[in-house]
Amino acid sequence: MLAHEEQTRVKAPAQVTAFKKGNEMAVLAAKQINYHIMGYYPITPSTEIAEELDELYSQGQIQTKLIPADGEHGAAGICFGASTGGGRVLNATSANGLLYAMEQLPVQSGTRFPMVLNVVTRSVSGPLDIRGDHSDIMMALNAGWIILLARNPQAVYDMNIIAVRIGEHPDVRLPVIVATDGFFTSHQKRRVQYFEDDQVVRDFVGQPHMPITSLDPSQPVTIGAYMNDPDLINNKYQLKLAMDAAERLLPDIFAEYGRLSGRTYPLVEGYRIEDADATLFLLNSAAEAAKDAVDKLRSEGHKVGVLSPNVIRPFPAAGVRRRLSGVKAVLIADRADSYGAHGGNMALEVKAALKDDPRNQTLCLSRVYGLGGKDFYTEDAEQLLKTAMAAAELGRVEIPFDYLGATAGDSQVRPERVQAPLRKEDVSQGLVKAEWDEEAGKVKVSGAGPRQLTAIPDRIAPGHGACPGCGIFPTLSQFLKGIEGHVVLLFHTGCGMIVTTPFPYSSHRVTYIHNLFQNGSATLSGLVEMYRERARRGELPGDEITFIMVSGDGGLDIGMGPLIGTALRGHPMIVLEYDNQGYMNTGHQLSYATPLGDATSTSHPGRFQSGKTFQQKDTPQIMAATHIPYVFTSVEGLATDLVRKAAKAQWYVRHGGFVYGQTLSVCSLNWRYNERIGTKVVKAAVDSCLFPVYEIENGKTAITYDPEARGKRIPVSEWLAMTGKSRHLLKPDYSDTLHALEQEVERRWRRLKAMHEHPLL
Amino acid sequence: MVMSPPSLPKTNELGFYEMRFDSVGGLGANLAGQLLAQAAVLGQGLNGAHFSSYGSEKKGSPVKSFVRLGPPDRELRTSNPVDRPHLLAVFHHCLLKVAGTLSGLYPDSILVVNVPDAVDDVRERAKLPSGTLAVLNALDIAVQENTRINTAILGAIVKASGFLDPSAVKEAIANSFGKNHPDKVKSNLKTFDRGFNEVKIKEFPFDGRFEPIPTTRYVPPWGYANAPIGGIIINPGNTVLKDLSASRQGIFPLYHRDRCIDCGLCAMTCPDYVFVWDRVTDKGGHTNMVLRGPNLQYCKGCLKCVEICPVEALTEECERPEFRFTGDPQLWGPIEALVDLERDNEPAKWPQEEGAWWRRVG
């Protein structure tokens, strides 16, 4: 035995011992596999995978082409398209990202194109929670994908490599998910090993062999035919057979990988389970924690163990049945509930597996734990084991299903209003006036200066958690001072939302709603119409509330479709975008509004990439093409410009129109400049014409602040030099990018000037 | 060179030596924990883990960094935060006042504090019933060496621990800075050495002067029995209860009423809605808005107002002697979001550092 081990060790390829977290291990595996394409969209806690791969790309360490999608649905589409082309494809996501991509998952599996998706598990909204539980991955159980579990950072690496092999196996040909516990594994550094030579991994996964591809004109194929009954059931039966094949083949692949690496993974792992009376069934990091509890109880003489699968699709039912055959009681703990099902999904599946053995007498208990990332301590595992032991001893189950770790709260605590609701008269002081000017054919606004405006109370209270110097809040304050009367706000997901509403706190003095940033416009349009309909029926006084949606620039990438739909339908409401040129809330990934060449965490400048690779999105012009009555842009620094545009926006809304406005808003954290000069930084963007300030009223464009006419125009490079995100563009290495940016800024500015001058443009 | 792994001076019932660094966002506790754990694992051959807690807010929000070390053959399974540290490092002495900072200390734990005061005084302030207390003035060292306090504190931790190898940690520091800031390697190694050499360590046997420290875990006041359903907040606007003065990095805008012309520009530019105005009627019967001043409870010290004021009625001042932690830390809200200090390996002077660490939520 020893001699044999010695022998295999001699043959085994060299490995490096390192100290890395789960996400880093996913990156390492991806680097060694050298995928062709990665389509992705940022979402915590999976984002680091794309970020680090982008950095490697910028340094020339990988050739993987990374495609930043407009949302997870788009990312899944990119991956599907790419995978039909015969190369290797990677994606990574979490929580609502997985759900937003969900519709594409059966397309991928039903057409049988393999790829790998890292799901770094996180609690699904709402309420929004960024920490780890399994409510996302449990939703993917029926998608037709193989699901491998990675219980620790080492397994993240190993499973990512194994995923390619099993998914591409000719008898399988299915896409594969590798599910890792968000934060517990993705963000925890541990001692790990990886193959020193990338070639070892490349040899193990082999050359991609895709018998059918969309890129072989000599073999034209039709992918995605329309298929009703009686055919579809046969397609699905093929998928079922592929899952069966995967279950059959996985042990061999695991064994082969074990010979190579010294690390073996059974389909379902039993820890001290052989003679156990009571066991737990747990997934991933919690199963690891429970092993320590098992050791402790064993040392006290109790026969306990833990069972934990390394694969849940295919579900290793036979192994579960076999391992539990002699166990008196098993407690299946799920990190997600299947509401109303009297147990989490794993509980249901373990019970179903046992039912297939008519002799099985194992008692089953189901518990839900650790939702929203609540820690699962060794003591928690001990408590659960004791619950299972009690059932084993008693010979029956007292409480079949329950939650572990929900707390009742302090009965002495009552929510107390600390701020009186704003009265209509407080916020309707008539300081800014908007009136229709018949002669000019547009709305004319006159109004107060900063001093008078201080009389209008802010609708957002102090105490929010934004970074010092954040541009979102002066922008919102100024805009809202131009709005009279009652307001209902809807915020898209993003910094503005996160920092104003950390439960049980909220900075919003007026009614506020959050919906995820792909869907806020639709949500608010529904509310606007409910308001109008209830007012029409006499249930509410009409004409009193102004509805305003606030979104970041990122929210108008993923939420562009619903925004255009809302504009085309023309609901009377305002959409205000604070454009800070990136996904700041998730750590500064590029958005489509990020200027060409900017350094972000998904557009690293380096020898092989000069920052963001495509020009910034022109959202005001996209919105102008929906022919809504009023589109505007502004910044916080132009004294009362923003206030007046708000008043004008409200006039149009009161007259039945939809309004879109965009403001450039500094991000003091990620733009990297001295936070005290924020106002100067946005003004410089305006003076460089990178962010022109103008309005389009009933189709007529008017530049409202013309830096040329005022003799204030500065070169784009001057603005680029102000922030750390763009300063590198002044180096000679990046002169092509700088030139392309300057030219595009100039072209858009000239075009805008022409529109300003010509009434029909 | 991996030497034979040291034996751990103490371990918990699972066989681990555990450390917790209690800090404030921006002081580099995450990087310190990472370098230390990496040195212990890759340099000294121990098994180990490192991770950090994540808060929803930026500068000034509490951050905890955790290191768990075990013998090389001890499998590491738990991924939970460290509740009972054998070594607790407090990166800013103001945290001593914060409830729960010392939670979970054993009677013989080591407490390392970055503080300018003498070790006996610090014991009084911390109300430490017993254990080893190690104090150093990391801020002074960092300012003198133009580095950051975390490297100096690392030196003190290594010395106080008695088993961590300074050369392994120095190697980790050199590697970490060597990649992007090779010019900073020397000064950081010196900072480490100074922390190592200048830390004052004293043992305090239990003498009954202070109560033993309990181990506490945060339980939210709102639970399933009393929280409104749907996660709805029925008393919005309640962030006014928070005290954000701790977000300031030692600087604040001082208001000079005599120079102010009540132009309103500061109010327009302030991200934190700090300025309080009064409606005043003058002798002629005209009412107008008059600035009372900034309510520093919410001011984060960005100095945008100082920059914009046309008449220098607001000036930049240093808060002396230190951060002010005036509020109840619970008012910061529960930890439901994440601060990733991972990218914060930029050495900078503290407290006036340019806030450049990365935060990711949602």
Ligand SMILES: Cc1ncc(C[n+]2csc(CCOP(=O)(O)OP(=O)(O)O)c2C)c(N)n1
């Ligand atoms: C479906 C989905 N995908 C991704 C995310 C993660 N996410 C939350 S906010 C955000 C970025 C928002 O960017 P932006 O709208 O520009 O606002 P900012 O953070 O810059 O204020 C992302 C990617 C999510 N919450 N839901």
Ligand code: SF4
């Ligand atoms: S990350 Fe940027 S946008 Fe977000 S709160 Fe901080 S400064 Fe504001």
Ligand code: SF4
């Ligand atoms: S900007 Fe200066 S002068 Fe103007 S109101 Fe503020 S403190 Fe007074």
Ligand code: SF4
């Ligand atoms: S320093 Fe910043 S937060 Fe403080 S009052 Fe001035 S602008 Fe507001």
Ligand SMILES: [Mg+2]
């Ligand atoms: Mg943004």
